[in-house]
Amino acid sequence: MTDDPLPSLDGFTRRDWQSGETTGTIRVAMVGLGWWTREQAIPAVAASDFCETTAVVSGSAEKVRSATDLADSIAHGLTYEEFHDGVAADAYDAVYVVTPNGAHLPYVETAADLGKAVLCEKPLEASVERAERLVEACGDADVPLMVAYRMQTEPAVRRAREVVESGAIGEPVVVHGHMSQRLLDEVVPDPDQWRLDPGLSGGATVMDIGLYPLNTARFVLDADPVRVRARAVVESEPFDAVGDEHVSFGVDFDDGTLAACTASQSAVQSSFLRVTGTEGEVTLDPAFYNRQNRGFRLSVGSQSVDYDFDRVDQMTEEFDYFAHCLLTGTDPHPDGDHALVDMRAMDAIYAAAERGSDVEVESA
């Protein structure tokens, strides 16, 4: 950054985390073969510089068979039992866990027992207690644990964080963030899906997509949540059990910034993040969906610029960052402790919605 109020942000999509001389390949086993793994993760890894998928793991023999065809590098299709038994464990270096939230723990425990690095999907688990056990398992086994907040390796988000850190918008004052999609109409048209089962998901909307404005605000501000207030509303019957279809929540950060966030599983696909400071603003709109356009606007005083940049595949960036950390012996971020803060914050959001009062986010 320079002192120019509207910096050029040269090399917008540069990988600021990548060192030039790094070589090598991390072999990944993917655990859980839902649409996300098949349509996003496997193609993203195939396009990556530092990873390849060598094993896939699922409870469904049919899913395993069809997934082994998705990339030439996939040599092993394992059942969950075979994975727990360590079958073909020599064929992979790291495990990407992308099962339903409430099933992350046993697969991460097995990965840790096998001495494998772990990339675990967010949210970490379906409850704070299980998430703490997950982090502890990786710590006890001394295996690297990264949590798959793909926004943290999205260039637009990294540039927003740099802009805020540079002071270009002054001190951050308020943040608005939103994420919505039509889960049942457009994403997963099945009312029996695990996201709507509170035991497997821990909540439908805050846990699945409300997490994006929450965590991205944390990352851009470099601040942590201390207090929340919230409202959760259910309009359609499939959301009765989980209790959150549309949500609105306020988050007070430890730097004094106030965030106003919303999320809905039954609204048009939309996402944005807007940080308003004493001197300017930075806005990502659209912000959060992979393989969707990104917008990046920086305003300082009355000047405003929309930056053009090439969209990257967020999953490729995320996997390459994770693999690069492993290849260079660097601790990956976001780690388990970072993700536990979100788990506690989301627990507080659900409690605030239930009680109708502000709730402090518990400390570790």
Place this chain on the structure above:
Amino acid sequence: MTDDPLPSLDGFTRRDWQSGETTGTIRVAMVGLGWWTREQAIPAVAASDFCETTAVVSGSAEKVRSATDLADSIAHGLTYEEFHDGVAADAYDAVYVVTPNGAHLPYVETAADLGKAVLCEKPLEASVERAERLVEACGDADVPLMVAYRMQTEPAVRRAREVVESGAIGEPVVVHGHMSQRLLDEVVPDPDQWRLDPGLSGGATVMDIGLYPLNTARFVLDADPVRVRARAVVESEPFDAVGDEHVSFGVDFDDGTLAACTASQSAVQSSFLRVTGTEGEVTLDPAFYNRQNRGFRLSVGSQSVDYDFDRVDQMTEEFDYFAHCLLTGTDPHPDGDHALVDMRAMDAIYAAAERGSDVEVESA
């Protein structure tokens, strides 16, 4: 509106409230001669079709003298005492009250006693109780009372309301709204101003600018607030007495929509309103400042259009609408009862911030 998902919004700035054959002029007395009256209201009325300023009223003889020079039509410069005594009352038909919030009541009472129509600045007064007395005074005297929410005659806001009513974005689900300015650095550089005196203002940020996202969301949704939650933060000493410099508040509307709003008197000038529905979104950005650009974006599904339109002077629109109502014998909107809902909602917002819990908005 048509069935086209992205309507053309022909005649964007049309005055949908104006009948072609209306003629006549409403003569206005302006009570209170701060910068807003001198720099915004008097020039706006001079440019209007249906009004002229014929009298100005202030406690300062010097302000009165300088204000009579601001328009040729101003024939009378009155002290507050002369106004209360009815001096030159035959020279005006209506009274625009633009004193500090907590001083609206006595001037509106006098205007009502004189049988004059009233255009009262928002918020209605500094407390719910005084606002109720103000509305009662106009009702008892049977004089028209309009409250000066200039966003309700801003064409971009009226088009947004029509878009929502048409169903083009489906059912509204969430709203984000924000307004901020640097009050002490850029607007009124005086730490002793009335906005920072709780007795005169009733609050610095919710009452002065938080009201914009609140009321504009109400108007665009055609819904009323039923429950709020909030946080108010003070960072700089001049805001200690009022207690709100930066605010974040959630509003639950009676149609089920959840609004996430923020406002700050110590952040870069910025404003926006974004309504996300089941099928699309409408965004005003910038939204709220007079004589500033407006933005109007409508998205339906994956289609999105930014509409170009000529900016209007919001104060001219507001005064012409008010005068047109009087000339045609139509009840002006927003009226006192409408404004009382905001007063009760803002009272609830301050209470929620104080208590750290959700607060129901009291009914009339």
